[in-house]
Amino acid sequence: MRNLWKICLASALVSSSWASLAQAPAAAPAAPAAKTAPIKPAAEPAAKAAPVPAAAKADMQTFVCKDGSTMSAASSKGACSGHKGIDQQATAKAAAGAKPASTAAPGGGAGKVWANEDSKIYHCHGTRFYGTTKNGKYMSEADAKAAGMHGANNKSCS
Numbered sequence: 001m002r003n004l005w006k007i008c009l010a011s012a013l014v015s016s017s018w019a020s021l022a023q024a025p026a027a028a029p030a031a032p033a034a035k036t037a038p039i040k041p042a043a044e045p046a047a048k049a050a051p052v053p054a055a056a057k058a059d060m061q062t063f064v065c066k067d068g069s070t071m072s073a074a075s076s077k078g079a080c081s082g083h084k085g086i087d088q089q090a091t092a093k094a095a096a097g098a099k100p101a102s103t104a105a106p107g108g109g110a111g112k113v114w115a116n117e118d119s120k121i122y123h124c125h126g127t128r129f130y131g132t133t134k135n136g137k138y139m140s141e142a143d144a145k146a147a148g149m150h151g152a153n154n155k156s157c158s
Contacts, residue, residue, distance in 0.1 A: 064090035105131040105138070112138045113157055120149045124157035 060072045065083035073079040080086045108114060108131045113122040116129070116136040122144040123129045129152070131138070139147075141157050151157060 062091075062094060064094055070094075105136075108138045111140065113141050113144050113151075115139050115144045115147065115149055120147075121152050122149045122157075123152050124155075127152065 059074050061074070061076070063071045063073060063076060063079045064087045065071055065080035066085050066087045067083045069080075069083050071079045071083070076086060105114075108125065110125055113124055114130045114133070114136050115122045115138070116133045118133070118135045122139075122141065123131075123133075141151075
């Protein structure tokens with residue numbers, strides 16, 4: 001049983017996923033069967049690991065380590081141990097880019113801009129605020145300019 005725990009721990013560290021560690025005891029065979037069952041090697045690919053429930057995946061965070069690798073863990077405690085620690089700035093940048101995108105209002109597309117009627121700024125197709133601000137509508141870039149609006153950061157879409 002002691003070796004089985006070491007193998008599970010090593011497997012979790014190799015696959016960079018603490019979720020597999022959390023599920024290892026539930027998937028472990030009973031003590032009598034452990035003597036006869038073959039033991040998987042520690043370097044086995046993570047693709048064969050047991051699937052993680054959706055609730056456990058939602059609690060996971062991704063951290064960027066100082067050596068450039070990434071680690072998914074429920075908390076930062078020990079997340080990048082053995083990888084020179086957590087790179088706070090890179091982790092913050094990754095978290096900012098990983099925020100779920102707001103659902104764009106229907107009706108947009110190529111050739112149209114999202115005109116924010118409150119700020120008098122229009123946003124180009126494919127940009128962060130396209131179709132997502134509270135008070136706005138889709139129109140052509142020429143119509144937005146005729147209405148006295150300007151592009152985000154004073155840039156034109158075309």
